[in-house]
Each structure stands twice: as C-alpha cells, then as structure tokens.
Amino acid sequence: xxxxxxxxxxxxxxxxxxxxxxxxxxxxxxxxxxxxxxxxxxxxxxxxxxxxxxxxxxxxxxxxxxxxxxxxxxxxxxxxxxxxxxxxxxxxxxxxxxxxxxxxxxxxxxxxxxxxxxxxxxxxxxxxxxxxxxxxxxxxxxxx
Amino acid sequence: xxxxxxxxxxxxxxxxxxxxxxxxxxxxxxxxxxxxxxxxxxxxxxxxxxxxxxxxxxxxxxxxxxxxxxxxxxxxxxxxxxxxxxxxxxxxxxxxxxxxxxxxxxxxxxxxxxxxxxxxxxxxxxxxxxxxxxxxxxxxxxxx
DNA sequence: GAATAAATGAGAATTATTCTCATTTTTTAT
DNA sequence: ATAAAAAATGAGAATAATTCTCATTTATTC
Numbered sequence: 284x285x286x287x288x289x290x291x292x293x294x295x296x297x298x299x300x301x302x303x304x305x306x307x308x309x310x311x312x313x314x315x316x317x318x319x320x321x322x323x324x325x326x327x328x329x330x331x332x333x334x335x336x337x338x339x340x341x342x343x344x345x346x347x348x349x350x351x352x353x354x355x356x357x358x359x360x361x362x363x364x365x366x367x368x369x370x371x372x373x374x375x376x377x378x379x380x381x382x383x384x385x386x387x388x389x390x391x392x393x394x395x396x397x398x399x400x401x402x403x404x405x406x407x408x409x410x411x412x413x414x415x416x417x418x419x420x421x422x423x424x425x426x427x
Numbered sequence: 428x429x430x431x432x433x434x435x436x437x438x439x440x441x442x443x444x445x446x447x448x449x450x451x452x453x454x455x456x457x458x459x460x461x462x463x464x465x466x467x468x469x470x471x472x473x474x475x476x477x478x479x480x481x482x483x484x485x486x487x488x489x490x491x492x493x494x495x496x497x498x499x500x501x502x503x504x505x506x507x508x509x510x511x512x513x514x515x516x517x518x519x520x521x522x523x524x525x526x527x528x529x530x531x532x533x534x535x536x537x538x539x540x541x542x543x544x545x546x547x548x549x550x551x552x553x554x555x556x557x558x559x560x561x562x563x564x565x566x567x568x569x570x571x
Numbered sequence: 572g573a574a575t576a577a578a579t580g581a582g583a584a585t586t587a588t589t590c591t592c593a594t595t596t597t598t599t600a601t
Numbered sequence: 602a603t604a605a606a607a608a609a610t611g612a613g614a615a616t617a618a619t620t621c622t623c624a625t626t627t628a629t630t631c
Contacts, residue, residue, distance in 0.1 A: 329579090332621080335620070340578095355495060357619090386543070393533065400559065401561070407561050407562050410559075413555065413556070415541060416552065416554040416556070417545070417553045418553070420549045441598070441608065443596070443609060444596085444610090446609090473610090475587095476589080480589090480609080501588090
C-alpha cells in the first residue's frame with residue numbers, strides 16, 4: 284500500500300485523493316515548502332480551498348508542522364513518527380529552507396536552559412524551535 | 428527631549444506624530460506586541476495604513492524586529508542599541524510573549540554549532556532565533 | 572450495493588497588508 | 602521666522618492569503 288494511504292489509515296481519517304496528493308507532494312521534498320510552492324506542485328489537481336482544508340486536517344492529526352519563513356509566508360512540512368527532532372536554516376537569497384540537526388550535546392544544554400527558564404517564569408515549556416538565517420554561498424543552483 | 432524623538436533623530440528620519448506614538452507604545456511594553464494589540468493601543472490616534480507604514484519605516488532603519496506568534500499573527504518589538512540579545516517564550520493559553528535571555532554558556536555552545544552548520548551546508552549564517560512554547564502556570568492574570 | 576456521512580470544488584467572504592492620492596505636516600533654505 | 606519643496610498622513614480602495622458556504626461528488630458503513 285502507498286505510504287501516504289497508510290499514514291491516513293494509521294490516523295483514522297478518510298482516504299481521499301486530495302489528501303493523498305498533498306502528502307505525496309510533501310513526501311517528495313525532503314525540506315519544507317511554502318504553501319505557494321505546494322500549490323504550484325499541485326496545480327489543477329487540488330483546489331485551493333481543498334489544499335488549505337487538507338493542511339488543516341493534517342494539522343489536526345498532528346503530522347503537519349507549520350511555521351513562517353523570514354518573509355512571513357507560511358511554510359509546511361510533514362512530521363512523521365520516524366522523523367527526528369530538527370531545526371531550520373533559511374537562505375535569504377534563494378528562499379531555500381533546509382532541515383538541520385543540532386548535536387546531542389547542544390540539545391542537552393538547551394534542555395537544561397529550558398528547565399531554568401521554566402522555573403524563572405513559572406512556565407511549563409512543551410516545545411522549542413531554533414531558526415538560523417543566512418545565505419547559501421556557492422553550492423545552490425538558485426544562488427549561483 | 429523625548430526618547431522617541433531622539434531615536435528618530437539618531438536615525439535621520441523625519442519626526443512625526445504617528446512615529447512618536449508608535450515608538451512610545453512599543454517602549455511602554457517590555458515585551459513584544461501583536462500588530463492588533465498595537466492597533467488597539469493607538470486606536471483613533473494613528474490610521475491603520477499609517478501604522479503599517481510606520482512599522483515599515485522602523486524596519487528600514489533597523490530598529491524593529493518582526494516575527495510571528497504560534498497563530499501566525501505578526502508580532503513586533505523595538506530593538507534598540509542598548510537591548511541585549513534575547514529570545515522569546517510564548518504562552519499558548521494567554522498569548523503572552525516574554526523576552527528571555529539564555530545563559531552565556533548556552534549561546535557559546537550555539538555559536539559553535541552554528542559554525543559546524545555553516546561548514547556542513549556551505550552557508551554564511553548571520554542571525555538566529557530561538558522560540559520556546561508552553562503555558563504560564565499560575566502567575567499570569569490572564570491564565571488564572 | 573444502498574444509505575449515510577464526509578470531503579470536494581468553485582467562488583464568495585473575511586482578514587491582514589499595501590497602495591493611491593488629495594491634504595497636512597515637516598524640513599530646508601533663505 | 603517664512604515660503605517653497607519634500608515627505609508623511611488619513612481614508613478608503615486594491616491585493617493577497619485564508620476561511621467559509623453550499624451544491625455536488627466521493628468515501629465509508631451496514
């Protein structure tokens with residue numbers, strides 16, 4: 284069975300063509316996509332209103348991560364069980380977004396700092412996000 | 428002279444009432460504000476179009492930091508020379524956004540990791556942002 | 572396979588932000 | 602301090618992103 288169908292089955296939501304197409308499009312890319320890019324990839328196959336609805340459906344079953352790029356455009360990526368914790372690197376020249384992983388030692392240090400912040404502000408912290416901003420130098424075909 | 432006027436003078440842009448009002452409103456709060464909150468604070472004193480224009484003006488002279496909250500609403504804060512490097516903590520109950528500082532050791536470790544990422548992806552990284560998400564427990568009047 | 576429930580497509584409605592342009596305010600040069 | 606020139610403002614129109622509506626289609630249940 285197609286992986287995308289399995290994902291929908293696993294989350295007990297009905298299996299429809301638009302949902303399969305959106306998941307496939309997101310699976311094809313290793314990195315996050317803006318909604319615009321996604322719309323272009325699915326042009327004529329999924330209605331705009333349906334695309335937004337499907338994205339909301341995927342959010343509801345907790346397999347979609349949504350954030351914004353430095354221009355405040357909405358960006359999405361699938362977050363599946365086997366995905367490991369990662370952060371994002373943004374290129375201000377070509378707009379590319381790259382998944383990055385920080386070293387274990389760094390994440391441990393971050394956890395400690397988070398505990399300190401929790402106490403200081405009497406917060407219960409559930410998640411965090413680290414974003415790095417810069418320019419890809421000479422390797423990117425878009426920035427050449 | 429009012430601090431807000433001084434800021435405008437220092438950055439060689441003309442001193443106008445809407446600009447002063449926006450800067451004062453942002454200075455009043457220690458923490459970032461959504462554009463909506465800012466609009467309410469300035470209700471009837473600054474036109475909506477002017478507010479957005481002034482925010483863009485402040486961005487141009489690099490004293491405004493703009494980002495989004497977890498609901499993707501635009502958030503702004505003044506970033507003045509004497510402000511030190513900080514990050515943000517978001518409460519998903521009351522929407523409050525709090526400035527936080529991470530320990531020196533943590534920031535040093537982060538710098539090292541950033542150098543590693545720069546080499547790995549052939550990037551030149553210019554900035555970073557860390558966001559923590561959680562709930563304020565019992566101290567916040569909005570979350571009581 | 573028929574009945575029921577859920578999802579879709581197309582476009583209208585809504586919201587956030589930018590743009591336009593006539594008027595007002597600020598700056599510059601005397 | 603004042604007049605001319607330049608820049609900024611307010612009000613609302615225009616645009617863009619996202620959500621909503623509802624008649625039709627597709628998926629699920631029995």
